[in-house]
Every structure is written in structure tokens, then in C-alpha cells.
Amino acid sequence: MSDKQPPILPAYRGYLSPAQNSALGFAPQTPNPNPPSDNVPALVTDYLLKKGYRRTEEIFRQEVKDIDENGKPRENGDGVAPGKSFPAGKYLAAFKHFDVWVQGGLEVYKFELAKFLWPLFIYSYLRLIKQGSSAHAEEFMKELRGRFEKSHPDEVKTLATITLPQHVREDTLAKAYLENQYSVPLSKSLAATLFSFLERDFDQGGGLIIDLINQHIHVESVDRGPIEPFSFEAIYRRSRQQELDEVDIQEGIPGLSAHSGLMNRTLLDEKASLKLGPLPMExxxxxxxxxxxxxxxxxxxxxxxxxxxxxxxxxxxxxKKESVDTPQRSExxxxxxxxxxxxxxxxxxxxxxxRFKVEPRNGAQGAGITVHMWTFHNHLGAISCMDFSKDQNYVAVGTTDSYIRVWSVDGRALKSLLPTDTTNTNNRKLIGHSGPVYSIAFSDAITNLDRDIYEGMPNPDSKPDTRPSLLLSCSFDGQVRLWSLDVWSCLCIYKGHDGPVYSLSWSPHGHYFVTGGWDKTVRVWGQDHSSALRLLVGHDTAISKVAWHPNGSYVFSASDEIDKSIRMWAVANGECVRIFNGHVEFISALECAPNGKILASADIAGNIMIWDLEKGTRIKRCRGHGRGGIWSLSFCVESTVLASAGQDCTVRLWDVEMPPEGRAVNQQDGDNINAAGQGDGKQAGQTQSASAAGTGKKKGKEVMITPDQISAFPTKKTSVKKVQFTRMNLVLAGGCYQPETQDAGR
CATH class of the missing domain: 1.10.12 (Lyase 2-enoyl-coa Hydratase; Chain  A, domain 2)
Known part of the structure; x- marks a missing residue:
């Protein structure tokens, strides 16, 4: 049957409202004051179906399902008049039209313009629900939710439960969006392009989007070039050692991350309090x-x-008796x-x-902590990661050449339990990965007892071995490998990540470990399971770092590039319980304090953030490292001093408890600058075991150093990859000797 337009029917024209007449292409007519039936749309659809105009009937039904008998959008169930009077069916078409324009534009513009998609999605859906257009809202959600489920999983789930107008008034998420304007930073040159397009395509949805922007979105015009991770503007800012504009940090709804989709305020209100106490012993x-x-x-x-x-x-x-602050072993x-x-x-x-007790800061004097530095030579720039065993007997490095090398710290030969392996050397090479190795971690270990507490046993070798027996590694090849340090071979390969795996960490109590990778997922594994036990999804971009809480009940993950947020996950149920925002650069290090109450994170701009886990807020920012990256963090046993290792060839100690303040000083490369900003070497009572500071004259560079820096231990030409407090409060540090680091500045 052909889909030609139906003839004009005088008998029915008087029954339709002006809007319905217009939908069918009829000329405006004065309604009949005495219509034969109140169910006029049903009569029309029946006639169209009878005559075979199926396509016209479908279009007519879509147009009139949210229009009342007077031809106006229906009021919602609470008698509240709807917002702007746009046809309900136009919201989906307008969104798709705008999305096609964004995706078809220049690559350099996509990053900024795509920021409008999420607020347009959420405000369109809430407006449809608010005006009672439930059928169109359901279709809108069904068509588009897949685009945002990875980046805003929690919000999409919440939105899908908002199906009635009264839900909009009562739901916390809906109120947060409707009571605030969503802030979107946009380059001035790009703002003109955006609104020019919307005005040009006004009838194709541009008018509707302009109305949504005017009512709900605050466009913050910024005088800069287009921003995206590898744009000219981003590269220029990194070269000038500049941070992103403050407006980028404020993107989104106040208290709500533009990318994470979670509010700490909501988490604090709706989730049970965190259990940050130590895990009870068996x-x-x-x-x-x-x-x-x-x-x-x-x-x-x-x-x-x-x-x-x-x-x-x-x-x-x-x-302790059962406490709300202490996790249960059964969890x-x-x-x-x-x-x-x-x-x-x-x-x-x-x-x-x-152990050496780290005393609180006393005036200008800091804690007298010893730093022992290990320098790796002749590596040709191949070392990508490093770790020390917790008994201080082994050190291992991962390389960009896809292998791992393990050394004994005291130079003794590394023995094998295989009778056929008679190799007598102080280092071993582990081969198996097919790409650069990004992270390695020794299993727990400790120096053994002097005596055998199980003496008298039939087996003369009954003394338990407390050396590290396992090593974990992850690589660009997407694999996580478990290595035996007894037979020096791979025991198991864990596969599950889609793409490179960038970071991993052992649980404080062993058996479990966590990984994060390019596929934006965090996975918790059991040593005896080939597949992940928990899949934690919520970050917008790849995972750069992962870490454990000391009680083993929570894991932390940091996301790189665009996201730049830190999430705290409950291992027992896989829920996100906290989210921390504030970094504007790549997050390169994470560490939770032994007391389980604070978290430290660092980025490639030289910033260290200290976070309060219970409140979900930032305590302060520590500054002193030059740009180039802070690659490792470690707390002392008392959780009062933090050590950091940087690409700027220094190990620095920070007073965690000191309030945040700061002032600029002229830092000379190679100088050891204390918290007062004086380049007078190490402070009284401190020992420096690192290489001596350089003596060549260097050009000074002004760096902000906050007073909570206790001291800095510079190396001559060694960028520091790893720093680790031992259980005795000695600091171990390791790095790679790079002559070009200093020679380039001469």
C-alpha cells in the first residue's frame, strides 16, 4: 500500500485540536463545540489504519501521545506546568543531530564539544519526565544510555529509576542538576562556532539545544586555544610548566565530578561509614x-x-569487640x-x-630519617619500574625490553630449588612478557628468626622460610604474570584486561592483588583463580595507579589524562565509596597511610595531595618537586612523615600533620633545600646516604616549596623511581643514573 497523504476529511477536521490538525497537515479550523466523541485521536488512528496509511498513523500517534485535548503538552501528574513547550519527540532527534555534528567535526574540537553531550542527555531526560512525557523519556533513555554507562554508570542507573514527575522533585541526583547550572569551559573561538551551528540548524534541534543551554548549562568562555590531551594548547602549557585553568577544575555541578558521575556528598549520605580500622587477626x-x-x-x-x-x-x-570501624574477617x-x-x-x-621512632616536628628541625639510595648504571634508559622486597634482601626492575631482572642486595648468589639449576650469580633474568613491563611487586617478606621455633621436628629444614617467594608483573601485552622466586620461572598468567596493564599491587595480607589498565577497569584477583574476582568500572579513562588500604578491605585507583580522579572501592561488594577530585595532571603515584585514615597522591606536575578518607576531602597540597613526575610515595610507620621520589633527582620528606601554607623560593638544581627554603644541605640530625649533590653551576628555577617539606635529598644525576619506608623507618630509594639529566643544562 502506498504511503500517500490521506484526503481531507470534513467529518473529522472539527474533532481535532489546532496542534493535531497541524500534525496532519490540515489548515487551522475552529473546533466543533459538540464533538461526537472525546477519544478523537483513537478515531483518527482507526481511520488511518483502515485506509492503510500505516506510516502516517505511526507518526500521528507519536505526535499526539503527549498532547492533551486542547493541543497543549500535558501537565505532569502533580499539576505542575512543564518547562519549554517543545514536542516531546524532538528531544531524541535534536540530541542525535548535535552528536553527529560533534563527531563529524575536526579532531581538535571534539574533546571540548563532547563535554556538552552528558548535560544535554541528563537535562533532556529530566525535562521529559517532568512534563509527563514518559513514553518519549523511556525511548530517549533506551536509545542513548549505552553511550554513558561506562563514564557515568551510577548516574545512568539512578536516572533510569526516575520515571514520574514526583521522582524529579524527590531524587537527590535530579535536584542537584536542576537546582544548579552545569558548568562547561569552552574556548572563545569554539563558542562562536557552536552557537553559529545551533542557530543555523534551529529547526533541526538547534533551538531546543539553545533553550537547554540557556536554562541549565553555564558556558564558561575561556581565552585559549582548543584543549585536548595532545593539542597545541596542552603541549604549550606543559612546555611552559603551566597548570590547566581553574575553570577546568570547576567543570560540572558543584560537588559533582564532570566525569565521575558520583558526589561524595551523596556517598556520605547514602553509604554506610567506612571501616578504616585494622583487620582483626585470626x-x-x-x-x-x-x-x-x-x-x-x-x-x-x-x-x-x-x-x-x-x-x-x-x-x-x-x-576489640565488634566495632563499626573494624572490618570483619568473614567479609x-x-x-x-x-x-x-x-x-x-x-x-x-x-x-x-x-624501630626508629619518628618524632613530631620540633621547630625548624625535622625527623632524623636516613635515606639509603641505590643507583642503577648502564641501563640505557630501559628501566620502567622498580621494587624492593620488604625484607630488604632483593631489588627488582622491569624494563621496556619486556624482561625483569632481580638482584640480591647483599651480592649473594640467588639459589634455585631445582636440583638441575646450578647457576651461581647474584641476579636472575625473568623472560616471558612480550611488551614493556609497567609495574612489579614482591610478595610480603621479613627477616627470619635467629632460631627455629619448630626445632625437634623430623625434617631438619622445618624452619619456615620468610623470604619473598613470589613476584607479580604486568605489561603492555595485557598480561599479569606470577613468578616463583624459588625456581625462577612463571607460575601463572592472568588474562582479562583488554589492552595494556599499567599498575598492580599486592593485598597487605597476601593472596589477593589488584590491577588497573588501559581498558578503564580495576580488577581484584585471587592468587588461586585465573579470572578476576571483582571488576570495578567507573573511570572515564585508563587507570594509571592502584593501591590497597592497610586493612585490605578497600582499593584505590587513579585515572589518567581526561578523568584525573581517584576512586576508593569496597572489595567486598565492588561499590565505589569515595571519589577524590583535584589533580589537573597525570596521577603518577598513590599510597595509603598505615593508620588507614589518609591517602597521598602525586602527579607529574610535582603536586602531592593529602586526602581525608572518611570525609572525602582534600587536606592539603604539598609542593617542592620540579616537574617531570613524582613516581613513588611511602609513609613512615607512624603515618606522620611522607617520602616522595621524583624525576627531578630528589627524595623529599614531608610533614603530614603540618597545616597547608606556601611561599616561593629560588631553588637551584642540585641543592638540598629544607622546609625553610635554605640550600644548606641536610638538616641537623639527618643522614644522607644518596649520592653527593652536584657542584656545577646551574641556572636557578623558581619552584613553590611549601613549609611542610622537612628536607630534600638530591642525587647528582639519578632520577628516583622508587622510595619505600621499611618497618624500621629506614627509607630505601632507587633510581637510574642519567648523565644527560645534568649535562643538558650546562
């Missing part, structure tokens, strides 16, 4: 450790002024304890008692 393990420590105290009584090992253990692991299952765990807990107690 009762059987606790009893075994206490019994052995009592025997140890009898054999080796403590020195005067020192507590017994049993007292120290009870202080470290107090017996995350762990393998049963072994004899090795008893020995390790005993040694951890001993080291905690005998």
Missing part, C-alpha cells in the same frame, strides 16, 4: 603468636625501657594461617618495637 594465629612471643621474652628479655614482645604485640593488635575470605605466618608476625612485632 584467633588461632593470635594464640600461636602470643605463645611463641612469651617463650621469646623468656629467652631474650627486653632492654630497660622497652616493652616485652607480648605487650608490644597486644598494642599492635588489640582485642573477605583468606587462606588459613601457616607456620610461616606465625614467624612473620613475631618478627613484625620485634621490628615495630625496635
Amino acid at each position: 584467633p588461632e594465629l593470635r594464640d600461636d603468636v602470643v605463645a611463641e612471643l612469651e617463650e621469646e621474652d623468656k629467652l631474650n628479655p627486653p632492654r630497660d625501657g622497652f616493652p616485652t614482645l607480648v605487650d608490644e604485640f597486644n598494642t599492635m593488635n588489640p582485642v 573477605i575470605p583468606y587462606p588459613p594461617s601457616r607456620a610461616r605466618d606465625v614467624v612473620m608476625e613475631m618478627q613484625k612485632t620485634r621490628e615495630n618495637r625496635d
